[in-house]
Structure formats: C-alpha cells, structure tokens
Amino acid sequence: MSSIKDVATLAGVAVGTVSRVINNTGAVKPETRRKVTEAIRELNYVPNEVARNFKMQKSKMVALLLPSIWHPFFSELAYYIEDELDREGYKLMLCNSGGKPEKELYYLDMLRQNKVAGVLGITYNDIDNDITTEIPIVSIDRHFSKKITCVTSDNREGGRIALTELVKAGAKKPVFMGTIPQAFSETLLRKEGFVEEAERLGVEYAVYEQPDPVLDDDAYFDRFLSLHRDADGVFAITDMFAAKYIDRASRLGIRVPEDVKVIGYDGIQDHPYFHPVLSTIRQPVEAMARTAVKLLFRRMEGEELEDETYRIPVEFRPGETT
Amino acid sequence: MSSIKDVATLAGVAVGTVSRVINNTGAVKPETRRKVTEAIRELNYVPNEVARNFKMQKSKMVALLLPSIWHPFFSELAYYIEDELDREGYKLMLCNSGGKPEKELYYLDMLRQNKVAGVLGITYNDIDNDITTEIPIVSIDRHFSKKITCVTSDNREGGRIALTELVKAGAKKPVFMGTIPQAFSETLLRKEGFVEEAERLGVEYAVYEQPDPVLDDDAYFDRFLSLHRDADGVFAITDMFAAKYIDRASRLGIRVPEDVKVIGYDGIQDHPYFHPVLSTIRQPVEAMARTAVKLLFRRMEGEELEDETYRIPVEFRPGETT
The missing domain is CATH 3.40.50.2300 (Response regulator)
Structure with missing residues (x-):
C-alpha cells in the first residue's frame, strides 16, 4: 500500500500539498495539482473515504433496495447497514422496491450519474439486463446472472x-x-x-x-x-x-x-x-449487513473482489417447536 | 393561485421560456431569466415540485430520523413514508439516531445547507436548541418546546x-x-x-x-x-x-x-x-406517515400550517388478552 508520503515524494511536493489536493482545500497551482494527481494515479494511492470521494466525485450516499422495510428481516438488515455506513460517513437512501422494477432501475440510473456512490440490493425483480459488473453493487441473497458480488447466509x-x-x-x-x-x-x-x-x-x-x-x-x-x-x-x-x-x-x-x-x-x-x-x-443479519457494506466500499474503490459469493455461517436456534 | 401563463404574461415571454427557466433546461438569455425569475417572485408562483426544487435549489431528498428502524412500529412508518415520498419523486434518507443526538444534529445541518429538502423526525434526544421554526421539519409523536408541527396518534x-x-x-x-x-x-x-x-x-x-x-x-x-x-x-x-x-x-x-x-x-x-x-x-401508522409527509411538503413550499399538532384517530383492536 502506498502512503501519502510516497505520493508527496513522487510528485516532489510536501505532504500538506498532497492533502490540500485530496481535500480540495487551499490554493494549489494547477501544475502542482496535476503532478499530485498523476502521482496518486501511478501509485494507485487510496488513502481513505476522503480520497475516494475526491477521486470519484461521487456523493456520500449508498442506496439500499429492499422489497419492503416493513419486514423484520429487512428492517434489522437496514439497521446494521445504516450503522456500518455511518462509521464511514456515508448516508443511506432507502427504497422499497417490492414488485416495482422501475424503482430499482431508477436507482441504478442514479448510480450511473454518480448521485449515489453504490447500491446494496435485495431484489426479486428481473433487472439483470440493467446490471453491469463495472458499477459498485453488492447483492444480498440474490444472484444475478452476471458477476455481481453477493452476500448471503450459508x-x-x-x-x-x-x-x-x-x-x-x-x-x-x-x-x-x-x-x-x-x-x-x-x-x-x-x-x-x-x-x-x-x-x-x-x-x-x-x-x-x-x-x-x-x-x-x-x-x-x-x-x-x-x-x-x-x-x-x-x-x-x-x-x-x-x-x-x-x-x-x-x-x-x-x-x-x-x-x-x-x-x-x-x-x-x-x-x-x-x-x-x-x-x-x-x-446472521448483522454480519451479513456489515460484510455487504465493507465489500461495497472495496468495490467503490475499484477493487476486484476475490469471490463472487460470500456465505456467512448460520446457527440453529432452538425454540419451542422441536 | 398564479399560473405559468400569468408568469409568462408578466415577464413578457412565452410559456415555454418560463418552463425552460424553471426546469433549467435549454438556452435562456440572462436578462430573460432575470425577468422570469422576478415575475415568479412577484406572483409568488409555486407550480409544483419542479418549481419548488428550482426555487429552493434543494435536493429531492427527505431525511427520516428514527431511534431505530429495527423496531416494527418504526419500520412500518418508514415503509409508508418512503411510499408517500416516492409519489412526489422524493427519496428517503434514513438515520437511526437512537441515543446519538450528534447524528440528528448532522442532518439538521444538511437541511440548513439544502442537502436535504426536509426532515421527518421521531427523536427522543434533546435537540430543542438546534431546532428552529423556519426550517421544514415535521415531528412524529414528540413535541419540541418550539412550534414544530407534530403528527401523532390521538x-x-x-x-x-x-x-x-x-x-x-x-x-x-x-x-x-x-x-x-x-x-x-x-x-x-x-x-x-x-x-x-x-x-x-x-x-x-x-x-x-x-x-x-x-x-x-x-x-x-x-x-x-x-x-x-x-x-x-x-x-x-x-x-x-x-x-x-x-x-x-x-x-x-x-x-x-x-x-x-x-x-x-x-x-x-x-x-x-x-x-x-x-x-x-x-x-394509525399509514395515516400518520402520509399525513406527516404531506404536511412536510407544505412546509417545504413555505406554507404556514393551521395547527401545531395533528392527531390521527386510533382504534381498539381486540385480541386474546381482554
């Protein structure tokens, strides 16, 4: 992993200058900015969400597509997804898409227009043709025919x-x-x-x-x-x-x-x-939620993920019916 | 109520020109734009959400602050709020603020910066000092000491x-x-x-x-x-x-x-x-949700509301415990 110091050395500038370019604060000469940007690109430097935001010029929002937030499984999932996003300063947009593929397609459009930085989805609609592997999407429970990362219980x-x-x-x-x-x-x-x-x-x-x-x-x-x-x-x-x-x-x-x-x-x-x-x-709802968000962040940074499907271990919880 | 035609007549332009100014599409000379804008202001013309958006330069997003989406009452409420917002083309940002006043204050800041168009809130945190009556907020179930519109069951x-x-x-x-x-x-x-x-x-x-x-x-x-x-x-x-x-x-x-x-x-x-x-x-969760959204839209349009508290009738639902 490259550090901000590596970037400064390669660009021949001070670390503070790199920071100013990344955060887009303070005066930086265009030529200096170009050098820093090139060094960042050459070193594939991804400092953190600030840099991500800078690089992608994307909003700090992630859309969650659910059939219905009213269902207890989905509301628990949304709870932990919001919590995990919040840790990184991201906001959650919520969409109940149950039986409405056009709503899901709208959010995919927002993603293409950089109005949202990523999409987490539980979708039972048939929107395969509108999904591409290039855009940061992580699916929960549902496989698409294309290679979209999926988080699911085992x-x-x-x-x-x-x-x-x-x-x-x-x-x-x-x-x-x-x-x-x-x-x-x-x-x-x-x-x-x-x-x-x-x-x-x-x-x-x-x-x-x-x-x-x-x-x-x-x-x-x-x-x-x-x-x-x-x-x-x-x-x-x-x-x-x-x-x-x-x-x-x-x-x-x-x-x-x-x-x-x-x-x-x-x-x-x-x-x-x-x-x-x-x-x-x-x-394992909490683990599924946090894993999905972490994988989405990696996809948002342009990373390739190792696996197509991440299966989280389940447990038997005895009750009164066995 | 003024119509788009009234605006066009007062500004001395065609209706299509007014529409282009409102929707910010197509070329309009600065001087023409100024005339149209002034006519809109003079007539207090509020055509619909498009104009609202134009006037306020606000995002088409409403933030919902809930203690926790995981609770069945709140998830049902969120379901209907999202549905009602969607009818007007608005998106929902979801925030679980339970026990975290700083999260709620963050969304109020977003509101002041026009990053969200309005806030719907169920808040049990003590954020009274940060609420003002000027900003479009509708509270659910909780009264603030200041005059914030509140929707609640009776x-x-x-x-x-x-x-x-x-x-x-x-x-x-x-x-x-x-x-x-x-x-x-x-x-x-x-x-x-x-x-x-x-x-x-x-x-x-x-x-x-x-x-x-x-x-x-x-x-x-x-x-x-x-x-x-x-x-x-x-x-x-x-x-x-x-x-x-x-x-x-x-x-x-x-x-x-x-x-x-x-x-x-x-x-x-x-x-x-x-x-x-x-x-x-x-x-009456559905009625509370839809009423809160409708009142928020009116507040977003700058309307004064008649009442401070809107109480929705409740009903007894007999079960097995009486």
Whole structure:
C-alpha cells in the first residue's frame, strides 16, 4: 500500500500539498495539482473515504433496495447497514422496491450519474439486463446472472442443519416446505442442503414446493396438509411459513412439537414473549449487513473482489417447536 | 393561485421560456431569466415540485430520523413514508439516531445547507436548541418546546378507549403501566386519557410509572407485580410492555385474560400466528406517515400550517388478552 508520503515524494511536493489536493482545500497551482494527481494515479494511492470521494466525485450516499422495510428481516438488515455506513460517513437512501422494477432501475440510473456512490440490493425483480459488473453493487441473497458480488447466509448449511436437528428431535420422515422462485435465488440452497443431508444420512424425506410468490395461503397449506397430514418433521423455508403451518396444523389437532417438529429459517423473533417461539436457522443479519457494506466500499474503490459469493455461517436456534 | 401563463404574461415571454427557466433546461438569455425569475417572485408562483426544487435549489431528498428502524412500529412508518415520498419523486434518507443526538444534529445541518429538502423526525434526544421554526421539519409523536408541527396518534383518546375497554371486559380497578420520559412526549397523554376517563366514570384506578428508559426489566416488573399483584386490568403504554408483563405474570400463575385483562398500545403484531395476540390500541401508522409527509411538503413550499399538532384517530383492536 502506498502512503501519502510516497505520493508527496513522487510528485516532489510536501505532504500538506498532497492533502490540500485530496481535500480540495487551499490554493494549489494547477501544475502542482496535476503532478499530485498523476502521482496518486501511478501509485494507485487510496488513502481513505476522503480520497475516494475526491477521486470519484461521487456523493456520500449508498442506496439500499429492499422489497419492503416493513419486514423484520429487512428492517434489522437496514439497521446494521445504516450503522456500518455511518462509521464511514456515508448516508443511506432507502427504497422499497417490492414488485416495482422501475424503482430499482431508477436507482441504478442514479448510480450511473454518480448521485449515489453504490447500491446494496435485495431484489426479486428481473433487472439483470440493467446490471453491469463495472458499477459498485453488492447483492444480498440474490444472484444475478452476471458477476455481481453477493452476500448471503450459508443457506445450504442451514438446510443441512435443519435436517439434522429434525432427525435429532425424532422425525422419521421430515418434509421440506418451500417455494420455487422465478429467478435463481440463494434460498433454493436451503432445500438442496436439506435433501443432500437426508440422502447422506439415509433418512426418508419429502419435498413440497409451489411457485413463488404464494398468493393463496389456503391453497398452499391445504394442499400441504392433504399430502403430508402425518408429517413428523417440517423444515419451512422461512419462519413465516413455519408459523402459518403451525397455526393451520393446530386447528386440525396436530400438536407441535409432540406430533410434528417444526424448524423455520430467518430468526425474525427478537424476544420470547410471543408463542410459539420457533426453532429456526438464524440468519446472521448483522454480519451479513456489515460484510455487504465493507465489500461495497472495496468495490467503490475499484477493487476486484476475490469471490463472487460470500456465505456467512448460520446457527440453529432452538425454540419451542422441536 | 398564479399560473405559468400569468408568469409568462408578466415577464413578457412565452410559456415555454418560463418552463425552460424553471426546469433549467435549454438556452435562456440572462436578462430573460432575470425577468422570469422576478415575475415568479412577484406572483409568488409555486407550480409544483419542479418549481419548488428550482426555487429552493434543494435536493429531492427527505431525511427520516428514527431511534431505530429495527423496531416494527418504526419500520412500518418508514415503509409508508418512503411510499408517500416516492409519489412526489422524493427519496428517503434514513438515520437511526437512537441515543446519538450528534447524528440528528448532522442532518439538521444538511437541511440548513439544502442537502436535504426536509426532515421527518421521531427523536427522543434533546435537540430543542438546534431546532428552529423556519426550517421544514415535521415531528412524529414528540413535541419540541418550539412550534414544530407534530403528527401523532390521538394518544389521549387511546387512553380513554383503553380504560373503557378494560372496564367493559370486567376490570374493577385497572392499572396504567408506563414510563416518565425525559422530555415531554405525546405518549404521556395515554396516561392522561386513561385517568380522565376513569375519573369521569368513577372507576377506581392506579398508575405505575418509572423513568424512561427502563434499563432493568426485572426491577420494573418485579416492582409492578409486588404493588399490583392482584390487578384485574392493565393498560400498558406499549405492546412490548404488555407482552413482557403477560410473560412475567403467567410465570406467577396469573392468567390472561381470566385473572387480568391486558391492553397494549401500538399494534405491532401484523399476523395472528404468535400468541398471545394482544388486545391493543392500534396506531394509525399509514395515516400518520402520509399525513406527516404531506404536511412536510407544505412546509417545504413555505406554507404556514393551521395547527401545531395533528392527531390521527386510533382504534381498539381486540385480541386474546381482554
């Protein structure tokens, strides 16, 4: 890494002059400014956010695209993203883009016009054609067909853990309960991990899936309950699916966890005051948020990242449903 | 109201020229621009957000200060605020300012520097000295000592309704369970409405309060349970207080609603899958959000508002706890 001193030496000026050029404060002769700028470029000198800002002439704002801030997983994520951005003096612009690709495209335009310095996105809209690898974007949970950096929880491992925990709790034929998203989503790996682990352990299992989004809860759960009335273990793709299933099952006299063990995914319950407290695969939301921001900053500095997908380890959080 | 045609007539130019000046597009001679600008000023012409932007040279961004987006009430509020801003082409900057007055002051500075066009705030920090009535700010739930417009749910009416519903459900001596905030807060009116209605109806009641914030839940609820072990009705200042009380009471064998009826305030539960489903005074979050944004736009246009406080009606939402 080059230092500000290296830049001053190469440009043949004092360190204070380099600082004045970087911060754009005080008088610097055009010729001196040119020398300093060239030295910065030659040494690929990236001092910190001040320099970044200077180099890119970008705003100190990052846009966060979420389907809806109202969802507890997304609001927790936004909380930590704002906190991490704030440490570097960046502001957060929030966009609820659920079902509105045109809103997402608008923010991508802002990015191209340097009105925002970067974009963090959880998008379920189909905007692949408008994404390029050159612009600083970090995706959360969703892969694009192009090489956009993605931060996600380790969904496959989560699926494996869920299968293991259901078996450990006594389930003989656990069922995966999920959806089939329109575009490839990391959440598909929850099923894959579940299936792989079941096959590895020689456990009988079943998979129940319907196209995403599920618009008719009655149809979705009635069909599940007619096919898997006697399931003794259920791994639901999200906590909300788990909660809805438990509610409907209990109306049929199916008891949780006595008759059926249930594990969700997300960890949206923050406190133990509302029941059932779900047994769940907890998303490492804080780590995902901070990692996504740090990677975005590296992309904003023009750095190439080592990996395309960063998977953050998950943990099983036992509740009242296993 | 003046029209763009009035401006064109007064300035002696074509309507298209006025439009070019307003939108800052196309070539306009300095002298013509001066004439148009003067005509706009003389007629106090405010066409729409385009003109507003032109006049104020402000960004199309509004900052939202919240203690924490992670809280379900705040995330629902942020959802509707973003939606309402988006209708007018405004973007939302999100700031979690909980316990950090310096963050709030930073956004007020941005407002003074025209980097944001307005500020919506739920602030529990003591920043009164830095607020002035000239700048476009709309507060939610919190009064400042100065005359800042405030949008809030009708907390007093909420307190009255809670008392009435507890009595209706059979409570003979309902207890208010609350906190005493450091600065005056609209939430204080929840107690006042409760007390007023009890006195009006000649119902025996009690009030239990501790300083806000409650840092030690054990101390808070142990003391409540030692003083009001035999309470037959509780109105908790928020749903979270209600949920925590129910949890602790049930550990002592106190049954809800058989032994004690409980009503909270907020309506943070969005679905009936987690129990107990609280009986609660539901905040009209969507109406509060949209009203706050509309009032802020009027303030941004320099309008004087009729009222200092806008109280949105609340409703009782029965659950499983009364």
